[in-house]
Amino acid sequence: MVIVELIFMEIVLVGRSNVGKSSVIKQLTGKRVRVGKRPGVTRRPYRYRCGELELIDMPGFGFMVGVSRERREEIKTSIVRYLERNRRRILFALEVLDARAFGEIVERWEKRGQVPLDVEMFQFLQELELNPIVAVNKIDLIYPEERDALLDNVCEKLGLPLPWRQWLDVVVPISAKTGEGVKTLKKLLRQRLHEIGREHLLNWLK
Numbered sequence: 001m002v003i004v005e006l007i008f009m010e011i012v013l014v015g016r017s018n019v020g021k022s023s024v025i026k027q028l029t030g031k032r033v034r035v036g037k038r039p040g041v042t043r044r045p046y047r048y049r050c051g052e053l054e055l056i057d058m059p060g061f062g063f064m065v066g067v068s069r070e071r072r073e074e075i076k077t078s079i080v081r082y083l084e085r086n087r088r089r090i091l092f093a094l095e096v097l098d099a100r101a102f103g104e105i106v107e108r109w110e111k112r113g114q115v116p117l118d119v120e121m122f123q124f125l126q127e128l129e130l131n132p133i134v135a136v137n138k139i140d141l142i143y144p145e146e147r148d149a150l151l152d153n154v155c156e157k158l159g160l161p162l163p164w165r166q167w168l169d170v171v172v173p174i175s176a177k178t179g180e181g182v183k184t185l186k187k188l189l190r191q192r193l194h195e196i197g198r199e200h201l202l203n204w205l206k
């Protein structure tokens, strides 16, 4: 008997718990996705197959109410391990941030003299050459006149020189709730796959 295991190429979504990873997948795929599920409960990556491509909804990392420190460490380690082990089939990563919470969390970590988890993850993705796209989600909660400053701050913290507008192929403000910016994100995903000659993997993307 011959067992053929089909290996699909992947786009992996990473980010803190509750930033909207699942909601983004729902916006992109139109699939029924577990949204707002109790954080820390999802241990395994959820795979959403779209044609010959898989979108991977990784467990959220970082602080979660009712989740022990040990468990949080375990989750972080499992994410890092997953990315390393599956590196060859991952086309790129999509790191999702919460526009409203990001600045505050980062400052708290910096005050303690630590590298914030989100920043560490971004750097790790860069090291693995996973060319992360950063989706700054929940932008609907930010007043339009405050958005440029906020996105500049995101870039600054991630180590990307200002202004943020020179990173339009990396940083995308979106709202997985209202759908704002989702079109831009889709365009960016297409562009990325076009660059590596795999645009056909997004034939399903409307």
Ligand SMILES: Nc1nc2c(ncn2[C@@H]2O[C@H](COP(=O)(O)OP(=O)(O)O)[C@@H](O)[C@H]2O)c(=O)[nH]1
Binding pocket: 015, 016, 017, 018, 019, 020, 021, 022, 023, 024, 034, 035, 036, 037, 039, 060, 137, 138, 139, 140, 141, 174, 175, 176, 177, 178
């Ligand atoms: N206001 C707002 N809420 C959002 C947005 N995206 C997700 N949410 C909400 O944030 C919560 C967490 O979303 P979820 O997709 O489950 O986050 P995950 O833990 O990263 O997968 C849910 O209550 C969502 O309805 C957004 O763009 N704007």
Ligand SMILES: [Mg+2]
Binding pocket: 021, 022, 023, 034, 035, 036, 037, 057
């Ligand atoms: Mg989720």
